[in-house]
Amino acid sequence: MTQTDTAVRLEDITKRFPGVVANDNVDLPVERGSVHALLGENGAGKTTLMNVLYGLYQPDSGRIVVDGEERDFASPRDAIDAGIGMIHQHFMLVDTMTVAENIALGNEPRKWGGLAVDREAARRDVVELSERYGFDVDPDKTIADVSVGVQQRVEILKALYRGADVLILDEPTAVLTPQEVEDLFDVLDELTDQGKTVIFITHKLGEAMHAADDVTVLRDGKNVGTVDADETTREELAELMVGREVVLDVESTPPDVGDTVLDVDALSVLDDREVPAVTDVSFVVREGEVFGVAGVDGNGQAELVEAVTGLRDPEAGSVEFDGRDVTDAPRRDRIDSGMAYIPEDRQERGLVMDFDLVENGILGSQHGAPFASGGTIDWDASRTHAEDIVEEYDVRPPDADTEAVALSGGNQQKFIVGREFERDPRLVVATHPTRGVDIGSQEFIHDRLLELRDEGRGVLLVSSKLDEVQGLSDRLAVMHDGDVMAVVDPDEIDEEELGLLMAGEYPEGYEPRSERDAEGVAQ
Amino acid sequence: MSFSERAHDLLGRLVRASAFERFLISTSALLLSVFIGALIILGAGRMTDCASAAYTIAVPGKFVTTTLPGLVPGVVKSVLPGGLWPSQAVFAMGFCYDPFAVYDLLFLGALGDVLNNPLNSQFATTIAETTILMFTGVAVAVAFRADIFNIGVQGQLVVGALTTGVVLTYVAPPLAGLGVLATIVLLPLGLLLGGVAGGAYAAVPGALKAYADANEVITTIMLNFVATSIALFLVSREKYFKDPESFANQTVNLPDVALFPSWLFRARDDVSLLAFAFAVVVLVGIWYLLQHTPFGYDLRTSGLQPDAAEYGGVDADRTIVSSMTLSGALAGIGGAVYVLMVLGNFQTGVPDYGFDGITVSILAGNNPLGVGLAAFLFGVLKSGSIVVQVGSDVPPTLVGVLRGLIILFVAMPEFFRMIGQKFGSFGRPGEPVATDGGSGGGSDE
């Protein structure tokens, strides 16, 4: 292998943040014209490493070598000049500007001695570029009006427009449907065929194996191995990722189902932009069962859950909780009558970041017994409560006086889970309950969830982790584009069928059973 | 753990504790404002004319040229023989105003001869100013804690004062003969009127914010202008509420039984320890309300993180309206106290208590108990500005400049943290001091 075959080489990169070593002496060689996957769990340091390569962070030590030359990136500008482009997980696009304006941003072609943007030239360049790589984008559309898949392509075009030879994609598939994912991989092939180099960050084993030539696994900020994608196995990668063999199956006994706790009927919900996000969805959750909702993020799960938990007014339909119509009831009514809720966004919703854990422990219970009586909050009881959660759910640091903001994401999540589980709920609505939580705590949370089920409480579980919903659920609804495609038995359906349903297609010879199921249950 | 480790740990915790940090920031901001204020006084002193300089900057200074040689003549001579010691300044510049004298008048003048005569009239003025600023300060603080910028405290105070002054002119005279009994009825009634009127006037922008998304900063400022105009309208016409016997725009004087008793102080000092004590009780009550009741919890949660509040079952819209109403009621009570303690009737041209309340609240980190301290400090400034006006040529509007500077500097905690970090390892990069909470966070995704 000659020097020029390596497009990028990171050597001994170390990057520290207060309290954490995000990257610990990481080496990463990337071959020119290849797709290189950077695989690891959340928090393994993948994004940090790529931000270092893109000049957003400066490493504490180590070298960056591009095209055989050592580089020092003080800002993204330097990285862009060296031919590196990055497509972030959250798109760096300005919603109010057009596709062409976004692509040209910061590099606008000028006319009239620089006094004006040459909008025609910008438009022409964009059309030319998108034709060369076979992209289908309209340069005059406003970003807010195009789909997520197109937005991603705009991001890629933006990097190419700046002359990028090396493209970094951060979790590019997280927001895409399976079909869009396939299209993206075709685009990556096209790019490497034309001599570009691609690094993509992912935490999904399958994607890394499927789309990449080489896979580098990061764990706890360290490079634990670079392997050839064709020669490795899922088991090997999984073991590298988590450091021990994982049992993905959750032990669960058959459910002992009781009365209906939650009855959602013909529910339609609008999203923040007043666009229908959930259309005519019906299902029930019964005592003693876990009802799972699977789907690619952004297919209406968030809005559905918000309507169920009282955070969003539905457009049509009804929600019955414990035999009472609560469709228009305020959120507090649901909390008081025993609906626990682990929200998707723990830092915006689940915790008040500037409150300590004593104060956070009563969030939702501040209005009545046992923590408030006679118009006064009982802070002693609240403290005991918080300390109990901290102990039982292994929240670290084990100090109830810590402000929520000082906890790591995983510990924040454990505290929320503890608070909600200890509410003595009739129904637990859990969205991504183990997101960002270490493996040990994941198992603990799963066990507690099943315990609650076995005690006869209902569980509505929403997760984008397929193994989690599939493993825990007794019945599983698959959502696509605001619709429940089907309610299936998670033990019988295979991954491929599930994938098709999530993409909005029925597998061949598949008989849509959702209505029959729903009716069967309702009776 | 060794003692020094423990001490260091304790110190670290103290510094991290937001209350202590805010105290440090407020103090630093105050000192910096005083310093900049001194520069402004000097600068202003160059822009005006005077017969002789009140203050001179000389290099080298008087200490070197005169004082030192006088103290130790032998030493100076022996170190630097042959007339090398400077006997006069090489450079000197005179200023018409002496900042030290101004600050002396401003800060110490406000206290009067407090050690010998704690009831002196200048100190009485300071207490009276402090009392009213406690109300406007805590009014702003309550709203701030709910993440609402109630810039309309001034207008709410005017409306409260106007209502109290006007209604009592009809209610009070018939009861005047009842003596103490009348006071027991009329004082609470007057305060209640002020509170209700101020609360109602603040509920309007509150409701507009909650249900129509109208920015409360703008609406409350506009309502300040409206309140002043309406007050002028009603009090400048005899067919409405103007006192026909007076040239000034004011209502009829209220009988003494309707007013706060002066007790220890002289009646003409317009101050009442009862009103002051009432203000203290209100501050403690508001503190208890915020820290120990579900309503306070809801209010603080909404202020820090509206999404989390909603999640916790708080009705966001109702909380906005009720915190705004509470804030306005406190301002209105402040207006009532102004009428019942200081004026004895309602007059147009109400001083800027509302805007000073903003500074008081921000300086106190929006903590009701801290408001007490900050209000006293501002009471001193307000009262001292009168002393400055009498005792020097410096315009008393200087206090207005200091008010703005203090707000500006308290608003930039990062500046002091950066300075702090240069001299020690304390401080963490944090959020703006105001009210918007929860940015950042330990995400490990």
Add this chain to the structure above:
Amino acid sequence: MSDDRRVVGTARSAVFSTYDRLFVGRGRLQQAVIGIVLLAAVGLVAAGLLAPQSDAGRLFAVLTADSTLAATLRLSVPIAFAALGGIFAEKSGVINIGLEGLLIISAFVGIWATDVTGSVWYGLIGGVLASTLLAGLFAIVCIEFRADQIIAGLAVWLIALGLAPFLSSVIYGSKNSTSVDTFPTLPDMGIPVLSDAVTAPMPVVGVAPVDIPFFGALFDASPPVYLMLLAVALSWYTLHRTAFGRWVEASGENPKALDTAGVNVHRVRYAAVLLSGVLAGVGGAALALGVGQFTGNGPTMVNGKGFIAIVAYLFGNYNPVGALASTMLFAGLDATQLTLQARDVFQVPTELVRTIPYVTVIVVLALFGRTRIPSAGGEHYESGEDE
């Protein structure tokens, strides 16, 4: 025939598109208010033409007096300039609530500099410098030291509210300054050709531009009015057609997008806030130099114009032209109020009439308050954070 039909067609489509703009996609309350305002306008015009002696007719006469347009233009200047400044700052992500303070300081310094130099133009420059300096302080505090923008903006207002009367007292011995020269109007400026052209009768019509009913005021205005019109056009161009304008937009909507595109967000925001200082400075100095004196009692002569400017650009949806239109609305109300007082047409109490612009601001904000502010407005941005 066909020409007629085309004219009718054009008129029809114009009517429909106006109707769409006014009514479609609005709430019922908004529609009702717009409808009432339109009806009242139609009624007023009808009364003015048919029954000039009625109250409505006399109001119409007041509204169409060229002194009303002249006053509207004059009163628009400080609000429009402040609004333009506010647009740049807020679009870049820095909410500048201190515009009022910038107007106050530049009003005072404008007078003082004129007093010292003897030239209104140097006065204008002095006012602009003072305002830009204060805006620069605000920018440093917000951008470098991450101050809460609203609080820092209030501080800017309060500093100016204290400092301007303070300096006036120091220099002039009173919160009100002495009188200085004011800006001349276009016919009096002695500009070769132009000054004569507007006063000379035009061929064919035989009327001088300044004597045209109502619109004559456009030719008889002082330089700041023309500067205002120019500034609106230039601001629109800068925001929509130059790279800097695009960066300002990106900086307010998605600063990270701009940062990752290699443009320094802080620098864009500094430029935008300083520009708001320059623009507000012109407005404040022009306000004071139109009167020839600084008055510093109470809320000073600026009297809330900076806050009205904020509502004006919100109402104008951050578009300089829209901001000018809503500014003219507020200024027009104020001008009508002044003319009403001057002519003593109705027995309306001045104190209450004076509140009309403020109440209008509240009503407008309540009805149309849901403007979409820039996504990152009010938020601090630091490169490389929050990953």
